[in-house]
Amino acid sequence: MRLLKNGDRPYHLGPFPLETLPRDERIAGPEIARPHIAADTNKEAGPLLGLSLRAYRDIFSRVAEGEVAPIRAPDTDDPMRCTVDIKGAAYFMDASQVGICRIPLNAWRAGATPRAHTHAIVLLLEHQRVPHDEPRARSWAEGNVQELAEMRATEIAGNLAGHIRLMGFDARADVPGQRFLDEERLAVLAGLAVRRDDESLANPYVDAFSLIVISTDYDLICDSPLAAAALNAKGFRYWWGINDAQSGRERNRRAKRASWASRYPMETVKRVARPTTLILDDEVNPAADTSAYSDPAANAKAIKALSYFLGSDLTGICEVPRYAWYSHKDDGTPIEMYHRYAVVMLIDQGFETMEGASGDDWISGSQSMRGYQRGAEIAGIMSHHLGQLGFSARAQTNADSDVLQIPLVLLAGLGELSRIGELVLNPFVGPRFKSVVLTTDIPLDVDKPIDFGLQTFCQGCLKCARECPCDAIPFGDKVMFNGYEIWKPDAERCARYRVTNPHGSACGRCMKTCPINKVVDSDGPLLSRAASWLGVNAMFLKKLMVPVATWADDALGNGRRNAAKKWWFDHEVVGDRVVVPKGVNQREIDPSRKVDPAKQRLAYYHASMMPPPDTAEPVPVDRKAAMAAKALLETPNEARARMAAGGPAPDHYTPTPPIGTGPAKNLAANPYSTDFADMKTPPSE
Secondary structure: OOOOOOOOOOHHHOOOOHHHOOEOHHHHHHHHHOOOOOOOOOOOOOOOHHHHHHHHHHHHHOOOOOOOOOOOOOOOOOHHHHHHHHHHHHHHOOOOEEEEEEOOHHHEOOOOOOOOOOEEEEEEEEOOOOOOOOHHHHHHHOOOHHHHHHHHHHHHHHHHHHHHHHOOOOEEEEOOOOOOEOHHHHHHHOOOOEEOOOOOEEOOOOOOEEEEEEEEOOOOOOOOOEOHHHHHOOOHHHHHOHHHOOOHHHHHHHHHOOOOOOOOOHHHOOEOOOOOOOEOHHHOOOOOOOHHHOOHHHHHHHHHHHHHHHOOOEEEEEEOOHHHEOOEOOOOOEOOOOOOEEEEEEEEOOHHHHHOOOOOOOOHHHHHHHHHHHHHHHHHHHHHHHHHHOOOEEEEOOOOOOEOHHHHHHHOOOOEEOOOOOOEEEOOOEOOEEEEEEEEOOOOOOOOOEOOOHHHHHHHOOHHHHHOOOOOOOOOOOEEEOOEEEOOOOHHHHHHHHHHOOOOOOOOHHHHHOOOOOOOOOOOOHHHHHHHHHHHHOHHHHHHHHHHHHHHHHHOOOOOOOHHHOOOOOOEEEOOEEEOOOOOOOOOOOOOOOOOHHHOOOOOOOHHHOOOOOOOOOOOOOHHHHHHHHHHOEOHHHHHHHHHOOOOOOHHHOOOOOOOOOOOOOOOOOOOOOOHHHOOOOOOO
């Protein structure tokens, strides 16, 4: 049992203990000698959700093959190191199991022209469980389990093939409907499956799965076929978590959770009427027959179950206040409020990969983009699906959003605002997530905000501020900024470092070093699980626990890099090729660093200093003026007193007016009534 720390299992070995299974090289001969199988056929997609999944599978199929970089990346002459990178990348993208083998001639399907590819990377995707305990979600999911697996497999294989081509080697994702290879034969040769007497395949740990192959000329280390005895692998050691792999206990615990509940016990967290940070709502600046869906509670359960079926890690629902909508698009077009509800989903950026990183090295940007891509995929599929049911819905993603996501994460009960500032922390994954929002008008029950004592915790814990590489996180107290009570970071300084970081890609140092960046499940360290339970269920101890918790977090070395978890190459992409970077951030925590809050010089760009909301052109910033604007800040107590006395909002809360002729938007006005039946019909998306 892990008492204090997470294990040191190398990340590229994956969540299942494949390395412990018996192998039998004699199986390869008969498998290689099997005759060619028939050409691939593209089956019809199922109705509703199946059509949505197929649309996204087709999107990812477009990157199955492409141009190869003109030069080969550095460090790619060691097959073992390259194998670690490829398997690590596949697990990073959430493949269930990965195996590698050479491609025999007979593995090419009948009619396919063999490529000059020597190796096959075989990915196994475990099928998601159908939400049998939720009738509506069950009707959506049944018959589409394989379609979902094939869509996700195509996403992962397309990304991985693109990665290999960028490294200077040819690669093709052998996607469903366009398969040139016999994926089942290659799965046997790559040690992912055993062929039964009836010709079907079986995996030692997974009952139902789909396969996809990437063919390549990249020189990689091959795996050996499994012995038949490997199918007897689910013994006591597997149940307990052999070699620090995911245990059978944890898999069983997750399987018993309700389909509309995440794998984390969010139901144990205290719910409150308002977020735990003060938000001055009035001062913040920015069909078909559907009668079968008139029950908001049933709809909310079904929507949450669908989100978890598709891969969300945490989901909450809230109404969208007017201040959570942007006033204008980036081209200057005004935005009107068009949906009542927000389905807010969090995508975990990957604890183990973050364990191997400094937070601001060359994997940081990939962690962000993986989370954003997966979130956009899930929200897009759900939007498409709801549209087929007759409801207006829109995916609000990092690349295209009409809403501000942070207030919605708060209102949907998925976390509290943290010292990191413009970042919400969840009690079970900390800040280690990317959010995506689906706005819609299907009637939904909403969640309440949560209170797990984070305001007390962050007041006493300064670790993220201490470890910030550009000193953008405040050491002082919270302030009121444009209507929000917040530890206001220096957003310009943070953004400048992220885009100019010479020794890494972007930055997630605050996420890396936060004491709440933990694994809280039955495989996590006992100390972390106990601390999490106390933090959620014994908040009266919070003031006593915080100093001990932050000291212990440093004493245990949490926030340091774990070399066993580093799987990626430290490479920089310049144009169409991969090069050796100028350097690599290899930071470790610095518990001795002290900063005087009074001497920390942060910039505050109030609403009155923002660019006009309807301009599409860049506007220079005045950093000196923003630093002087610190003098305008209110404390939360001062804001409460002003509100109680009926005082007006400060002038610097008034946003810069549009440069066009239209009036400034009233960000407090909400066209939706409190009664869903009285709502105006929104424009279809």
